[in-house]
Amino acid sequence: MSPPVPLSLPSTWRRDLVRGALLILPVLPAYSAISVAFGVLAVDLGMSPWLAVMMSAVVFAGTAQFAVLPMIVVGLPIAAVVATAAVVCARFFAMSAALAPYLRYLSRWERLSYGAHITSSNFAIHVSTLPQRDVPKVELFTTNIVGYVVWVGATVVGAFVGEWVGDLDAFGTDFAMPAMFVGLLVPLIRSRSQATAAAVAGVTTIIAYMIGASHWTILLAAGAGCAAGWSVQTWTRRPVS
């Protein structure tokens, strides 16, 4: 028998595919619930099902999609919609900057493709894997693509057969996104400085709403949280955790 050299490449591919898919798997129930709910809501508000699906495919950001959907449906000017989406998604800019040092091994087009798929979940996954080991490209992009396909597919379900699903809130779908973010957040809090960052960001969110800066909430809170975490780290002179 000849040595199985030609088979070695597909087997590493298969391993990387499986690993990449397994990493995103825990997030998929939340992705499905949120995205089905989006499809249902969009059609309820009078958007055509295909436009709802296109929105999930083109924007691919739950928080932004829910924020601008009512604006698009009532026909607000493009500039107002785009500005809102930009503010809601400003956190992705910082996430992209945080991952950039670890993604230098990607080509220009691969970085563009990666950037298009940055979400809070993908970020939380890769910010823990990339600094620890070399993540093969197949694994990296499998995680992103599986999440994307499920996201768009779930909007198809919500937009086209949502009428028969009934009231989704009865299944707790409105709690899927908070629960997913709790699940992503808790393992990140491994030190006093991380806990401070999360606490300050949470309190700042409420303060931002009280002073009426609702659109800027996440950005303000994330900035305040980073500053607080960094301050605690500097004062205690401990290495970054």
Next chain:
Amino acid sequence: MCCRLERADVDQATSFLTIVATGAVVLVIRSAPLLLLGARRLPRHVENALHYLPAAALSALVVQMMVVKDGTLGFSPQDVTWWALLPTILVAILTRNIFITVVVGMGLVAGARLITA
């Protein structure tokens, strides 16, 4: 976009363009740092501060979703998601598993609504 003409109150062509513009802006926001920071490094202090971004952003998102309902700040004891939040956080701490956390969280809310309905 042939169908759904009965919903003429929503201009589908304008919606289409708005969605494309939204997608383009979100794509630029997400990709620009990856494309532009390729060879350069951020200042050390900025890089250190960015270590806290995931925890800060996720915490802000959770608080926003829990506290802000329909655009106003508020807490209502009738809202079962509030009562589900603490057990969900406990499950997240004990299991450190997103899948279990989401399923238990949604299950608690669905169960509470089934009982109170």
